[in-house]
Amino acid sequence: MMAQTRREFIRKAAALSAASYVGMNLPLGPINLVLADDGVTWHRGSCRLCGVGCRVELGVKDGVPMGLRGVTESRTNFGYLCMKGMHFWKCMRHPDRLVKPLYRARKTDKFKEVSWDEALDIAATRFAEAHKAGGGAAVAYYGSGQALTEETYLFQKVMRGGLQSNNVEGNPRLCMASAVGGYMSSFGADEPIGGYADLEKAHCFFIVGSNTAEAHPVLFRRIMRRKLDNPDTVKVINVDPRVSQTSRIADMHLQFKPGTDLSLLNAMAHVIIAEKLYDAEFLKNYATFRKGKGEAATFVELQAHLAKYTPEEAARTCGGTFKPEDIRTAARWFAGSKGTVSLWTMGLNQRKQGVWANNMMHNLHILTGQLMKDGADSLSLTGQPNACGGVREGGGLCHILPGHRPIEAEPMRRQVEAAWGIPAGRIPAEPGLHTMAMFSALNEGKIKAIWINCTSPAQSLPNCTLYNKGLDREDVFIVCTDIFPTLTTEKANLVLPASFHFEKTGVYGCTERRSQLTKKAIDSPGEARPEVWMIREWAARLAKKLNDPVIAQCIKPFVGLEEGYALPQAIWDEYSRKLTAGRDSDLSGATYAVLEQMADGVQWPAPTAEYALTGGTVKKFVKGRDPLATKLSKNDLPYQFYGAAHEDRTLWVWLRDQANPEEIPDAEYPFYLSTGRIIDHWHTMSMTGRVPELLRANPYAFVEVNPRDAARLGIKPGDMVEVRSRRGVNLLPAKVYEGPVEGMVFVYWHDQHPDRMINKLTKDAFDPGSKEPEFKICAVQVKRASGPQPLQPFIV
Amino acid sequence: MPISGVVITSRPTDKAEVLRALAAIAEVEVFGDDAQGNVVAVLETVSSEEMEKLIDRISKNPFVLHVGLTYLNTEDEAERMARGEPLARPFGFRRPTGEEP
Numbered sequence: 001m002m003a004q005t006r007r008e009f010i011r012k013a014a015a016l017s018a019a020s021y022v023g024m025n026l027p028l029g030p031i032n033l034v035l036a037d038d039g040v041t042w043h044r045g046s047c048r049l050c051g052v053g054c055r056v057e058l059g060v061k062d063g064v065p066m067g068l069r070g071v072t073e074s075r076t077n078f079g080y081l082c083m084k085g086m087h088f089w090k091c092m093r094h095p096d097r098l099v100k101p102l103y104r105a106r107k108t109d110k111f112k113e114v115s116w117d118e119a120l121d122i123a124a125t126r127f128a129e130a131h132k133a134g135g136g137a138a139v140a141y142y143g144s145g146q147a148l149t150e151e152t153y154l155f156q157k158v159m160r161g162g163l164q165s166n167n168v169e170g171n172p173r174l175c176m177a178s179a180v181g182g183y184m185s186s187f188g189a190d191e192p193i194g195g196y197a198d199l200e201k202a203h204c205f206f207i208v209g210s211n212t213a214e215a216h217p218v219l220f221r222r223i224m225r226r227k228l229d230n231p232d233t234v235k236v237i238n239v240d241p242r243v244s245q246t247s248r249i250a251d252m253h254l255q256f257k258p259g260t261d262l263s264l265l266n267a268m269a270h271v272i273i274a275e276k277l278y279d280a281e282f283l284k285n286y287a288t289f290r291k292g293k294g295e296a297a298t299f300v301e302l303q304a305h306l307a308k309y310t311p312e313e314a315a316r317t318c319g320g321t322f323k324p325e326d327i328r329t330a331a332r333w334f335a336g337s338k339g340t341v342s343l344w345t346m347g348l349n350q351r352k353q354g355v356w357a358n359n360m361m362h363n364l365h366i367l368t369g370q371l372m373k374d375g376a377d378s379l380s381l382t383g384q385p386n387a388c389g390g391v392r393e394g395g396g397l398c399h400i401l402p403g404h405r406p407i408e409a410e411p412m413r414r415q416v417e418a419a420w421g422i423p424a425g426r427i428p429a430e431p432g433l434h435t436m437a438m439f440s441a442l443n444e445g446k447i448k449a450i451w452i453n454c455t456s457p458a459q460s461l462p463n464c465t466l467y468n469k470g471l472d473r474e475d476v477f478i479v480c481t482d483i484f485p486t487l488t489t490e491k492a493n494l495v496l497p498a499s500f501h502f503e504k505t506g507v508y509g510c511t512e513r514r515s516q517l518t519k520k521a522i523d524s525p526g527e528a529r530p531e532v533w534m535i536r537e538w539a540a541r542l543a544k545k546l547n548d549p550v551i552a553q554c555i556k557p558f559v560g561l562e563e564g565y566a567l568p569q570a571i572w573d574e575y576s577r578k579l580t581a582g583r584d585s586d587l588s589g590a591t592y593a594v595l596e597q598m599a600d601g602v603q604w605p606a607p608t609a610e611y612a613l614t615g616g617t618v619k620k621f622v623k624g625r626d627p628l629a630t631k632l633s634k635n636d637l638p639y640q641f642y643g644a645a646h647e648d649r650t651l652w653v654w655l656r657d658q659a660n661p662e663e664i665p666d667a668e669y670p671f672y673l674s675t676g677r678i679i680d681h682w683h684t685m686s687m688t689g690r691v692p693e694l695l696r697a698n699p700y701a702f703v704e705v706n707p708r709d710a711a712r713l714g715i716k717p718g719d720m721v722e723v724r725s726r727r728g729v730n731l732l733p734a735k736v737y738e739g740p741v742e743g744m745v746f747v748y749w750h751d752q753h754p755d756r757m758i759n760k761l762t763k764d765a766f767d768p769g770s771k772e773p774e775f776k777i778c779a780v781q782v783k784r785a786s787g788p789q790p791l792q793p794f795i796v
Numbered sequence: 797m798p799i800s801g802v803v804i805t806s807r808p809t810d811k812a813e814v815l816r817a818l819a820a821i822a823e824v825e826v827f828g829d830d831a832q833g834n835v836v837a838v839l840e841t842v843s844s845e846e847m848e849k850l851i852d853r854i855s856k857n858p859f860v861l862h863v864g865l866t867y868l869n870t871e872d873e874a875e876r877m878a879r880g881e882p883l884a885r886p887f888g889f890r891r892p893t894g895e896e897p
Contacts, residue, residue: 013801014799014868015838059869064878069866070867079866086800093878221805224862
């Protein structure tokens with residue numbers, strides 16, 4: 001029990017900390033901070049969880065992690081943290097941590113502990129066998145937006161350059177691929193033009209398909225503060241079929257039938273054109289128009305295209321839940337404000353027409369000129385902490401190489417091969433299999449060996465029952481790296497214990513193009529090792545078994561380096577200096593030495609250390625603010641859209657249509673099902689489900705039912721409800737409240753219990769462009785099964 | 797005894813309601829508030845489990861817009877974990893068949 005005096009010091013330190021954040025003076029004296037910190041060393045890094053990129057310090061006392069505090073100078077969170085971030089320190093010494101390699105020859109056998117030597121040899125042998133039999137097509141890597149950039153980069157280097165396989169994918173395919181597609185096709189380059197700095201200058205927030213208050217709470221705080229400080233001059237428009245915590249600060253909340261938001265966005269564009277709210281000068285200087293697969297179009301064609309998307313028609317299409325005048329108001333606020341920031345996430349991305357939805361958001365900004373100036377941006381919020389930095393930028397998807405290089409472009413492959421010192425022609429010319437195709441290939445036994453890193457597709461894939469069949473196949477060798485057992489490690493042959501955050505060194509790149517460093521602060525438990533060490537050792541063995549010196553070449557720069565710092569630093573140096581230099585995602589100035597000096601990190605492009613130390617590029621494409629815009633300037637205009645995907649160097653306004661989701665309600669399955677996260681739990685709950693305080697608050701998934709639907713179906717709060725789709729069934733306790741729109745139910749997706757794993761019901765239709773699945777919408781039956789039942793939370 | 801420092805924010809017009817609600821919670825000590833609707837408080841609970849429940853309860857108050865955490869110290873609990881005391885598992889982690897993992 002803490003001594004009374006020490007306890008008082010800590011209480012006062014906590015009060016002073018919070019007070020300092022809001023500029024409040026407390027008569028407590030700073031001595032308390034010093035005494036509270038007695039014996040504690042604080043280690044700076046990034047939060048492990050969402051895509052905001054909060055900077056934290058982990059408190060360690062006597063080698064034990066025991067506290068967290070925010071970094072007040074960080075331009076992402078200004079020191080604030082959230083409930084999830086506050087508790088992940090407990091994962092570090094949790095008794096369930098994987099601490100030894102585990103192996104079984106058959107998936108029906110029990111796991112036995114093996115040494116690292118044996119484990120890496122097995123991994124190399126099985127991958128070599130698969131490769132000899134089927135080449136690069138027979139092997140695969142499926143990674144994660146939670147893996148460090150160094151991990152993703154090195155894995156894909158060995159896969160592409162070593163095993164000659166572009167079957168490199170990651171779970172951001174399930175969440176951000178449509179955002180990538182949207183940015184590429186609207187702006188010519190991936191990732192936002194602006195970032196968080198726009199929030200404090202915005203006069204209108206357009207929050208669509210995002211429950212920011214619960215999914216990105218620290219960012220929500222900044223929006224909330226901006227609104228509260230300017231209640232009359234700052235407007236917040238929330239567009240979501242579900243009323244959520246985010247709606248509390250909204251001046252206008254528009255609910256709609258799921259999937260009809262495309263018509264709502266087009267209707268806003270209709271109003272913007274009809275009422276001449278567009279920025280003609282901006283359009284003339286910077287925009288062109290596209291239709292179909294990229295054919296040129298004109299403003300007049302856009303106008304004609306949007307003619308049928310009147311506010312009246314959109315209100316009707318959306319289900320009559322708002323008035324046509326609301327769309328006019330929203331459009332006028334959007335266009336007329338001094339600066340509008342849009343924010344969106346899975347509500348728009350996880351859709352069969354996710355790319356189109358993203359295009360339509362960007363359309364509104366391009367039409368109104370709500371871009372480029374401070375306080376204006378179209379800001380896609382990233383879900384995971386390193387989907388941007390590691391996977392989108394580091395070459396972690398089947399169709400792109402590091403540095404935003406499309407695989408299909410031969411000069412791009414040549415550049416990467418030269419940087420790696422491997423023969424020209426080594427990297428296959430065709431993209432590999434995207435995620436859904438990859439797991440279909442497993443189902444068919446076409447992939448014989450797969451490495452799954454830091455993610456649990458057995459639970460996180462849509463229509464997951466189908467893809468579990470492939471994972472169960474005995475002729476598919478599965479290696480999993482993770483920190484805890486998961487539903488996916490249950491399918492593996494080989495499970496390798498990985499170091500957790502702060503137990504290893506590496507970089508995360510967050511939503512706003514900012515890469516930030518976390519240094520090792522504590523040792524890993526047991527025999528857990530960093531992934532970068534595993535990859536190097538595995539590749540060394542692969543090189544011998546396949547008698548292929550090119551595989552050895554892939555890891556040659558990293559041989560013999562100490563794994564806690566020197567090894568990841570060398571990998572980062574190679575990636576940032578050789579693969580990003582000269583690209584739009586240039587991070588060559590952001591060396592470890594630079595990143596270590598910073599409270600937060602560096603926004604690319606940042607081609608020099610001097611520039612990187614200032615924080616990098618706050619606004620892309622603006623001469624004088626973006627070094628590439630200055631360098632690649634072609635004329636006197638202030639904005640230079642040098643994105644490689646648009647050779648004409650313009651922003652593209654796309655003529656897009658309302659299109660239905662793949663599966664909508666009908667007489668047999670009359671409800672929409674949508675899914676999402678709640679603040680307490682993260683993804684598949686393998687981490688947050690092990691933190692008892694988080695588990696207790698929301699021990700299992702609920703189904704949210706609108707009160708009018710509940711009344712019709714005789715469902716009371718706590719009743720057990722059967723939710724059934726064409727693919728599976730769940731039995732869930734009901735929450736009855738004015739959350740989901742009438743005709744829709746909403747289920748949290750974090751539960752591992754087979755009765756409550758909602759991805760058994762979701763549909764695996766995907767966007768034809770981005771290949772991102774439509775998690776957000778499918779059709780279900782809903783009926784009351786019984787009164788309340790006692791339930792046990794379940795975790796592997 | 798986990799101890800955290802928090803900034804609880806509401807609309808300025810709702811702050812009085814929030815302060816009333818917080819006053820009724822024994823584990824909360826309010827240290828100050830301002831005209832912008834910010835309330836600075838320290839939360840101290842018997843366990844991390846209770847800390848999380850408390851934060852959740854405050855967050856769900858209809859007048860509270862946001863609970864921002866700035867500092868957390870759980871050294872008591874961390875020391876107990878380091879000594880090998882088992883983590884609280886109020887529900888148990890069981891497979892559907894009832895077997896222990």
